Amino acid sequence: MLRPPDPQAPVAARLRGIASSPVREILALTERPGVISFAGGLPAPELFDAAGLREAFAAVLDDRSAGRSLQYSTTEGDPELRRRVADRLSLRGLPTDPDGLLITSGSQQALTLIATVLLEPGDRILVEDPCYLAALQCFQLAGAVPVPVPCDDDGLDPEALDRLVEEHRPKLLYTVPTFHNPTGRTLPEDRRAALAEVIARRGLWTIEDDPYGELRYAGEPAVALAARDGAADYVLALSTLSKVAAPGLRIGWVRAPAALRLPLTIAKQAADLHSSTVDQAATARWLAHVDLDAHLERLRSVYRERRDAMLAELPTVLPAGSTFNRPDGGMFLWVRLPEGHDATALLPAALQQQVAYVPGAPFYATEADPRTLRLSFTTHSPAEIRQGLERLRVALAG
Structure with a gap:
């Protein structure tokens, strides 16, 4: 046989x-x-x-709340969680309206959604050299071609970036300007200002990934690219609670310019309808009761x-x-x-x-x-x- x-x-x-x-x-x-x-x-x-999160999950799963916490939810995310994240970002110098946020299943999903919305096979995307590995994977999966931007001990070189924009006409720039992965370096203020000027002048869509910004051990907080005049209209600001609360929650977000909010929401609907309702509700409860500072x-x-x-x-x-x-x-x-x-x-x-x-x-x-x-x-x-x-x-x- x-x-x-x-x-x-x-x-x-x-x-x-x-x-x-x-x-x-x-x-x-x-x-x-x-x-x-x-x-x-x-x-x-x-x-x-663990104790605070245990209490938060118990509260959202009690008989008064479980019906909502275990139900389908809106794609954009739990309204209370979005409000608390927006308040925290605003306190850190990035004025944010809850309506400008999309809650994602970790900031890695935010990268995937942006790639889905903005990238076509063959598109160029500028990345730092070296670059966060999972971002490279995400862009390559979308069929994009990563183009490295020269970097030194202070990070990305804005003049080199400007030349590469002229040469490659990229669809996106991806950067982790604060406590970069893998190098740990931080873009100094003069380079941030120069980078923001290039973004604004070139109309360059930019992903500003900031998973580590709250973990500062020395120096003064850096001003986000998304908070700078001119550049703000082109910057998608990503972050997560994975490094400051717990990665198992899978709570991330993207703060998107108005023109991209609906396309990103549609992409998330197609991906998973919405992030876990109970995890979002418990996280919102935790943020309401923890002394986060x-x-x-x-x-x-x-x-x-x-x-x-x-x-x-x-x-x-x-x-x-x-x-x-x-x-x-x-x-x-x-x-x-x-x-x-x-x-x-x-x-x-x-x-x-x-x-x-x-x-x-x-x-x-x-x-x-x-x-x-x-x-x-x-x-x-x-x-x-x-x-x-x-x-x-x-x-x-x-």
Whole structure:
């Protein structure tokens, strides 16, 4: 009896060439007992306000509220949650009307919705060099062609950006100007002003992704691109509660200019109708009752100590000639090893020593710097950080 051929999945052409995230693959390797991982951009679970969130979920699931909290909802999002997010953004210097917000299932979904609305196959999109890996995946899945913008230790170069706009006529710019992923750098005020001028003059649609802005350990808060005259009409501002509340809530949002609100809402209707009603209701309740400033100050205090522990040890850990930055906030340090080193090739030796990091190469849209790697300092205590870095020293020296 002839055996029928194995079925071949009819995968769409847009998925061809889109690889699984190497960060996710590395995280899977680090789940082994005993591994100290600096790979994931994970908030510290012991700092979750589990008691406050437990109370919030209990309140929205009691007999008076459950009928609403477990029902279908509006695509735009829970009105109370939108109001509280708008109030927080306004307090941070980004005046926001609740009607200008679309609640999404994490800010990653906001990226997908924007790509759905604005990008056609073959469109150029300008990205920082290096760039947040999941954003690159999202744009490539939409068929867009990422074009890297030259960056230095202060971030994106506005003059280079202006030249690339003239050359490529891109559909979008994507930027994480504050505590960038993967590098941790922050665009200084003079460059923000210059970038806003280019956006306004060129009419350049821009995604300003700000998942880490509340995690500042030094310096003064930065003014958002979306808050600047001229540029504001072209900037879609994304953020999330994943880093300050809990990623499991999957609460993100996009603050969109008026011209894009309806198209984004239609795209979300087609994607999932709306984000989880009960999670939105519980999050709104949590925001209403938590002392958010006190909660954030606790996060900042703990993460600042962990950042400093990593910074103090790195000079004795890295090979001579290495460089690394000193971010004012966020979750990441960016390391460049000396010439002749390859962070991807060195990773197996690190895993053998029960420590992990993310090689920098996957974060580049085109030509990668193989010497780079990303370290996250938020998940482990200072003692664990020192232990993990000693393991990394042995791996890099071997």
